[in-house]
Each structure stands twice: as structure tokens, then as C-alpha cells.
């Protein structure tokens with residue numbers, strides 16, 4: 001068992017599943033009050049393959065916002081899968097980020113602390 005405080009950087013899918021629990025999964029297409037789609041999670045792709053999750057370390061309770069996605073449109077990165085994990089203070093903070101930032105905006109302003117080493121992204 002590995003706490004996130006010791007194991008930052010790149011972790012295998014197996015290590016992530018063993019040491020973290022997914023608290024919730026966000027709607028990848030946040031809606032306006034009238035029900036229309038506010039934005040797709042990823043502006044540079046079709047937005048259908050991205051998902052945000054909130055995960056918690058089983059050992060210390062720290063929260064992480066995950067932006068999992070794969071790209072299709074650019075041949076150079078066709079089918080490359082990404083899963084950066086960002087440190088986040090609390091569930092309410094993650095809810096706020098999800099409602100406020102597009103995936104691209106968040107990624108440009110924040111640095112992930114954990115990445116999944118495997119290709120098998122759960123989205």
C-alpha cells in the first residue's frame with residue numbers, strides 16, 4: 001500500500017486502483033440552466049472521450065481531480081491516452097473547478113502530481 005505523499009509521479013493502473021478510491025465522476029458536458037451544453041470537456045477534441053473524476057487517497061484522504069481523455073483528431077496523437085491527476089483541496093473545491101474551468105483552462109494553469117503509466121484509461 002502506497003500513500004500519495006510517498007508515491008507521486010507516474011503510477012501504474014494497478015497501484016492507482018489499490019491506493020485510491022473514485023469518489024465521483026463528473027458529467028463531461030456541463031449544462032447551462034436551460035439544459036444546453038455549456039462546453040465540451042476538451043476544446044481541442046470532440047469532447048466525447050474525456051471525463052473528470054474525483055479520487056481520494058485511501059491512506060491519507062487527500063483529494064485528486066483526474067482529467068482522463070484520449071485524442072482522436074490529431075494524427076500525431078491519435079488514440080494516445082492521458083490521465084493527469086491534480087491535487088485538489090476538497091470535494092467542494094473540485095465541484096467548483098468542474099463548474100468553472102474547461103479541461104484546457106485547468107490544464108494550462110495547473111501541474112499534475114500523478115500520471116497513469118498504463119494505456120488503459122477508464123473513460
Ligand SMILES: [Zn+2]
Nearest residue numbers: 003004057060
Ligand atoms: Zn495519501
